[in-house]
Amino acid sequence: MSRLYVWENIEYHNNNMHERFLLHTCCAPCGIAVIDELRKSYDLWVLFYNPNIHPEGEYLKRKQEVVRLCEEWGVPMIDEDYDVAAWDDAVRGLESEPEGGKRCAACFRFRLFRVAKIASELGFSIFGTTLSSGRNKSAAIIDPVAQEAAEAFGIRYLAEDWKKGGRQEMARKMVCDRNIYRQDYCGCRYSLSERHPDAESYPG
Numbered sequence: 001m002s003r004l005y006v007w008e009n010i011e012y013h014n015n016n017m018h019e020r021f022l023l024h025t026c027c028a029p030c031g032i033a034v035i036d037e038l039r040k041s042y043d044l045w046v047l048f049y050n051p052n053i054h055p056e057g058e059y060l061k062r063k064q065e066v067v068r069l070c071e072e073w074g075v076p077m078i079d080e081d082y083d084v085a086a087w088d089d090a091v092r093g094l095e096s097e098p099e100g101g102k103r104c105a106a107c108f109r110f111r112l113f114r115v116a117k118i119a120s121e122l123g124f125s126i127f128g129t130t131l132s133s134g135r136n137k138s139a140a141i142i143d144p145v146a147q148e149a150a151e152a153f154g155i156r157y158l159a160e161d162w163k164k165g166g167r168q169e170m171a172r173k174m175v176c177d178r179n180i181y182r183q184d185y186c187g188c189r190y191s192l193s194e195r196h197p198d199a200e201s202y203p204g
């Protein structure tokens with residue numbers, strides 16, 4: 001069941017001057033500079049939908065940092081389900097693909113189609129994702145999938161390479177200033193065991 005966080009200090013929300021924008025956020029380090037930029041020009045809502053993250057303790061830790069940012073800036077946040085079984089189905093048969101390969105393409109597609117569907121059902125006219133902020137994430141792969149999802153649900157997608165324009169450097173500083181948790185692997189159990197072959201004992 002999804003959950004909605006709405007804060008007391010909402011500055012931009014319900015302002016008809018701004019278009020409603022749903023921003024899929026994968027984690028706080030990837031999202032911080034994007035949220036800060038978009039909240040100034042849109043009626044911005046954040047959506048946390050990342051059932052790829054393993055283990056659950058890590059998922060909760062990443063989510064909590066996004067909650068912290070949204071609370072700081074008064075940005076409403078939708079916490080969507082942690083439906084791991086559905087994500088597992090989406091990448092079945094691609095488990096041994098390397099990071100950046102076909103499993104990642106399926107992972108992007110799975111999340112972005114769900115994001116576009118939620119955005120459309122909730123009446124947003126435009127959505128975006130922070131996925132391209134990731135060091136190893138290519139906007140050239142992410143944007144066409146998101147665009148396809150946008151067309152399927154009759155809304156718009158803001159294509160942007162969030163690594164560019166000095167945002168990566170800005171994000172690093174903002175994360176450091178707030179002492180935000182920064183993970184050292186992408187998210188799924190396969191990327192975890194690539195990074196930490198002793199993953200069974202990784203603190204979740």
Ligand code: SF4
Nearest residue numbers: 104107186187188191
């Ligand atoms: S490595 Fe990252 S993008 Fe690729 S499948 Fe795993 S969680 Fe998804």
